[in-house]
Amino acid sequence: MKKVINTIFLWASTLSSLLPITAYASGVVYDKALYQQVIKQTPQAVQLYKNLLSLPNDTHNQEDIKKLSSWLIHAFNQRGFESHTLDMSGSPLVYAERINPNAKKTVLVYLQADGQPVDPKAWQQPNPYQAVLKKQQNDGRWQVVPWSYLTQSMDPDLRIFARSAADSKGPIAQFLVALDLIQQQGPLNYNLKVIMDTEEEIGSPNLPAAIIRHKQKLKADMLLIFDGPPHYSNQPTVTLGARGIATVQLTTYGPYKPQHSGHYGNYAPNPALHLSQILGSMKSQDGRVLIPNFYEGSTISADLRELLSKVPDDEQQLKQKLGFSVHDKVGNTLQESIQFPSLNIRGLQSGWVEQQARTIVPDKAIAEIDIRLVKESNPQRLISLIRNHIESLGYYVIDRVPTHKERMAHPYIVTMKSKPVYGAFRSEPNSLAGKMAIQGLTKFYGERPIVLRSGGGSIPIAPIIDTLKIPAAIVPSVNADNNQHSPNENLRVGNFIEGIAIIASVLNQPL
């Protein structure tokens, strides 16, 4: 699952250093019958997974994506689906459906098929598309071991290394094996529709239009997303929402060209000062947005606070690792914080710094802002609030470079460009999707999973949910410390096995 653009690796790399390599995949499960069934199936499951991993899936390579799509269509057809690609711009979605004439309900599943590019030099194996099995040594390094290790003794801490091992061929392989397992119990009592995204790593630019075009075909009662890592503690997790995102770029202007700061310091207006004043006025020092009504609609009720407090975040440890002692005061905790829209300065640039610094009055200053949206946030409303705020500071706000005439007419000018990227989504724990996911995990583990009301990041799922008007739940099936998007991406064997059981258990919930 792509968490907007290519920044997830930052999070992933933090996680790697944050967490001991432990996983919940411990064999301590409640539904022992299911677990044993999966263990029995493991050799075939690994074989299927290795075959899938051997297919290059760089999202930019159309030929590879075509071959991968054929493989997927074949795999689903073998399992009684009717599969084909759906007509759309870009790389077509792969679609599979298995209709039960007696079904009253339909479950739509989202899987991701494409992957990040590979830089073979950065990988500690000859070919990132040829999976290797590795065992961690006492010194922390990972060493290749024979595949026979998997059958000799099932060490859950072994890991399978390959591009897309976790993001997101792992979930596809787990899903296919889970289908085989539950098929042994007879047909499902609901219709199952599966879409496989082949453009996720480039932000699924054509997905929203395709969903609208194929709305009738995709009609369903809920959406299940098998993707993404679990809560960072690596415990069983269901995530019922994601924040949306909008972006804003602000540019302020000084002289046409950078000017000598001796000749013009105290005379030419400094765009970096003006940008600083604009940005600095938007939030308090402790991180709360000061623009009136920005948080409108978002509150933390006593019930919600109680719910959020159940997430086992160790914030003290987290802050030590992240490197700050006091968090921004939007919420009382990390979980509360992400229930609100955010206003984040993600980039700032004017003139030159460090070795490149030169004594100039800069010609312009640029700030990049991202706004994480919650369900209560209308992006256009928030963007208007920001625009009004900047105007209230005395700036002439336009959405393009000012003309000479405008420069001569207005002392303070801001170019403001904005873009709503994805909406937020949030489903209720007692919605069809929430119930199916939570019950599925509860049945397998004997206890309720961590339920995240919303992840903080943004995913291109909201357009599906908005179009089809169905609830959704994200069920992670891979380990949190998987190096996704980076070299040496991997999937922990214990998680691979339990992920199959998780998916089988969820799909097996009666509807």
Add this chain to the structure above:
Amino acid sequence: MKKVINTIFLWASTLSSLLPITAYASGVVYDKALYQQVIKQTPQAVQLYKNLLSLPNDTHNQEDIKKLSSWLIHAFNQRGFESHTLDMSGSPLVYAERINPNAKKTVLVYLQADGQPVDPKAWQQPNPYQAVLKKQQNDGRWQVVPWSYLTQSMDPDLRIFARSAADSKGPIAQFLVALDLIQQQGPLNYNLKVIMDTEEEIGSPNLPAAIIRHKQKLKADMLLIFDGPPHYSNQPTVTLGARGIATVQLTTYGPYKPQHSGHYGNYAPNPALHLSQILGSMKSQDGRVLIPNFYEGSTISADLRELLSKVPDDEQQLKQKLGFSVHDKVGNTLQESIQFPSLNIRGLQSGWVEQQARTIVPDKAIAEIDIRLVKESNPQRLISLIRNHIESLGYYVIDRVPTHKERMAHPYIVTMKSKPVYGAFRSEPNSLAGKMAIQGLTKFYGERPIVLRSGGGSIPIAPIIDTLKIPAAIVPSVNADNNQHSPNENLRVGNFIEGIAIIASVLNQPL
């Protein structure tokens, strides 16, 4: 003359587009006898100048600098000086003195010998060290013409193109020819000492220590600097001061590494916000420093205002060209503005912008500030005021990267690094140096030159003045639009000739 680091080209390139190519070198002079004498000397003067231009003088090439120094020593010895290099770190200063046993006064002259590197590909001539004569065509382009054009008809708008044509071999050649002219009238009644800087283009790092070491030898009653362009209107100019400069770098901190703005937006402190708040609080929107006592000691009296108003700045035209309508409100005019210390944000950086933008909470934000100092500014006092101001905002201010313990103990941390670079200097119009320079130009032109109380930029002359405790005046002898530091540097022939007369007239003032 180097106006601090390599930014002068920005100013120069602005000037090129700002100004019509006119020069004051019009032949309309008051001291016609001197002018005729110079005209007669022109062929020899140009030959001397071409010889000097043919010597590579890239400040980074020690061998070339040595050859150049030998040439200079020889040239001064030929003119009755005792010349040698002065022992110092780096490339030694070239020193020449001509002592008159009856003299009561001593004049110290500063010339610059080294030059910027050349990129021959960017020059419109085969070799930037082989001067060419050019004439501007109707389409604005410059075309090579034979050197015989100089003797056939003296078109003052012809130009000589070569590296250091203006900055600063032009003034050296003009000075040597001027010495020859005034020598014809008998010996000067003062001692003449000349220092030739060979490290000016790298900021004269070893000059202050050398001046202190050779303080006795360099003892003088005044300093004359033949360097730099005149006022941008290209009218005869004497500049009696320059602002000093100090630099400050501020760094604020977020998490150790950039973090996913979805996972941590509203939670991880944003260093770009904090830096913006710090910078934004330092000045009013219209550019006045709000830190108390920053401008202490600097005022514009009625007399000074009257004096400054004599500088023929066309601010309306200037603003049109620079691209803003309202100037910062430190002074009422450009000339008033540069009589005050400045606080300029010259660089700002955090995270990434434009194509590189990514959805993160940045790990740090950096601002680079330059402070232009006037004579009343003690740089340490101004730096302390800034530090106190930042502390008053609730920041823990240190001069290095914070430790983990400090990160855990202080919610808001700033690393502040500061450096006083050069002091300011300012001499009085009725000081020995001021009188000699102003009278010299007045005598030649029949009217008082533009007298700039201070240039806005900073030059490495203040250490000389501070050590020797003498007044100084800068007398430009080249055209303003000379492309100094850039390819196709040039000197206008009219300015070359009148510059010789200017220097001769100044040196000829009785002391």
